[in-house]
Amino acid sequence: MGNFFKKLLCLAVVCVITLTAFGCKKGGKGNSSDQATLYVYSFTSGFGKEWLNELIKDYEEKMKDVVIDGKKGINIEPTTDKSTVTGPQMAGRDEVIYFLEQQDYYELISGGYVADISDAVTKTNPYDGKTLESKMFKDQQDYFKRVENGETRYYAYPHYFTGFGIIYDVELFDTKGYYFADGYDVNGKLADMFVGNEDWAKSKGADGVPNTDDDGLPTTYEEFLLLCDYIATIGNDNPLIWSGQYRKAYLTHFINALATDYEGYDQMRLNYTFDGTAENLGKIDAKGNFVLDGGEGTLIDGSNGAELARQAGKYYALDFYSDVYNKPYIKNKTTTLFSSGFDHLEAQDAFLAKDTTRNAMLLDGSWWQMEATSTFNNMGKSNPANSKQNRKLGWMPLPKQSSEKVGEKQTMFDIMYPLCVMKSGLDKNSWQYKYAIDFIQFANSDEQLAQFTQITSCTKALNYSLTTDQYNGLSAYGKTFYNAYKNSDIVFPYANNLLFANNQNTFKEIGDDNGSPFYMSTAYSTYYVLGLEAGVSAETFFSGMYSYFDELTIWKKAK
Structure with a gap:
């Protein structure tokens, strides 16, 4: 996903569906006059488009006998590229359904850009007899669910998981x-x-x-x-x-994965909920050693959110990567691990190559x-x-x-927290709305979730299980990743409170070239991994993290 990390604040993994009997203004291979057409736009991310092609084939087969405005069947036309689609741009586009990454959910709603898709989420899915809501984790339900006039509303639904x-x-x-x-x-x-x-x-x-x-x-x-x-x-x-080219993002992901695993679900979630007791805070003492605070922990309510920059897991992760970096057989790999000309595809090829000297382990996304x-x-x-x-x-x-x-x-x-939304403005009585909702349900049926996992060797960001036969159909790698996902707690980087909602950019793991918002420090102006290469120690950078976050003026009670 190298290119996608270069433009992380704006890139979307977008799958857009427009239901129209007349054709789409946004590209495609041409309309079939004999069928109503469902246009699919997909940002071609690291997950590729094979899963989308198979989804399309299966849905077209399901819809082959449906008659819409005198036309039999639904023709689905995919367009795949790396365009950017934001909330404000939706109004001027023909497409209806979007799968996005790292979007501000509250902004999409408050701006009136997205529609209520509760019919897809809360009603029984005709393709497996379950609700999509039942497949969501509690944190996802708490975040995406809105209660308006006493009624539950969903304006988005989770997509795939990115570890x-x-x-x-x-x-x-x-x-x-x-x-x-x-x-x-x-x-x-x-x-x-x-x-x-x-x-x-x-x-x-x-x-x-x-x-x-x-x-x-x-x-x-x-x-x-x-x-x-x-x-x-x-x-x-x-x-x-x-990847040396994308090491700023990739190694930050690695460091944060280590910090998350150390802190565990409850402690890491404090970085978004700001509601609970931080049990693992510490600091660097006068001798340069990390020491944990004494006592029973620190109550976090949002007004003191900067304290979370002192979480032990973050220090230990920074320090561990420093130990890895300082190994001569790592540090001396200037033409690969630390070269801007060595991209993610070259790293993957080197890992897979069966040369005399092999590469035993790869740091990469799921x-x-x-x-x-x-x-x-x-x-x-x-x-x-x-x-x-x-x-x-x-x-x-x-x-x-x-x-x-x-x-x-x-x-x-979950790095990117991808989500699915529908553009606002569609008539709920139209056949377009009916089949947009239907497609969302079909794409998230048990059978399609399993197929996505079998094709990509990854998982959707949902709570579902494979049958024995489905599991046996996974690749060797896919089995181990699925096992890890099912046996782990998952931290989704969002929460339903105003402190998070009003400052989402501050709590993103990865930003732009200016550094990781989640790991900023007064000790070095951009990414820690570059600071380490410039001679900044883990201890110095970690101490500067608290200084940086303590100077922010955003802190106030989350509830």
Whole structure:
């Protein structure tokens, strides 16, 4: 998703549907005069368009016998590009339904740009007998639900989930034994800590249970660094690869994913609700060490929201990345990891390549496999084992900060919080409105949610489960990501209060070239990862975060 990160404040993953019997002014392949036409516009993000093409094919089949204004069937015409569509632009466009990323939900409503889609969300879905509302997480319901004149209204619905983390080459790990050995001596030689070429059992992983996805994988930051050392010095492979061109965004995503997992659901949600007790606040002392506050925690009500810049998870994540960065086999990769000419597709290709020296782990978004489709296809032609479906790759559970945290439930962060809205102004008695609502319901039926997951190896940002047969149809990577999603708490970066609503740009994880709004600091003017490269320590940057947020004038009680 490299290009999409360059224009993060304005880019939308947009799927726009216009129902008209006459055609669309916004492009397409031409109208069928024999059918009513449903126009679909999709911003071609990292998730690709295969899922959309299959959705279209299935919906057209369902609608083949529908008669509208004397025309039989619905013809769906997709247009896919990277145009930007904002709320104010909707009024001048023909399209009706939009799937957007990082949009200000309250602004869309207050500006009168979006319509009530409660008929799609709260009424029983004819395609699976459930309501779309029942598939939402509670935080999503609290955020999207509006009560007007005693009636529930929804003006948007969640789309796909965007996570960030570590992808590892399972085949390489299996071949070279890049797994911690069960019962290894923490004071022993590095070579003896790992399975390597020995017939040793793997460690039980973070869950403490044998024969699960995390067996032999690092459970703590310390173990992760040991793994990197082993891969680089004994395995003679490169431990990590990422996009140097987009490292500002990608590494910030990684740092925030670590911070989220450390803090856990309740504590990380405070950054949006501003309602509860912060239990893990700390500061850098005179000796340069991070120390936790004493006492029973700090009550957060919004007036003191700057205190959350002192969350321990944020410091530990900054410090951990500093440790990774300062490894010589990382820091010296100036032509790849720290080069503006090394993009996300090149990083993915390098990860998938089976060169003499391999890249063991990739830092990327959950959608990466779809972006690498052409590479998978080319490699799969010569060897089916290298295809997207069959290549042994996995989503690695994030390591914990310390052994005391091992065993705690994983917590994931939704980066882009994509949503679906309908443009205002459509007559509710029109057939256009009827089939717009119907399409939203069809796209979010159990069968279509499963198909999206099977095609993309990712999940929708919804609470749903696959059948055994559907799960078995996932790629090797898709199974591990689905397992992680289902076994994690999810933090959605929004909340229903005025402090958040009036200052959404301040609480975004990623901004523009000026830095991450969520990780700003008086110690360095832009991104932490660039500050680190310029010699700014994690401790200095972390101390400056509180100074920065404390100077803001936005703070007031959230409720």
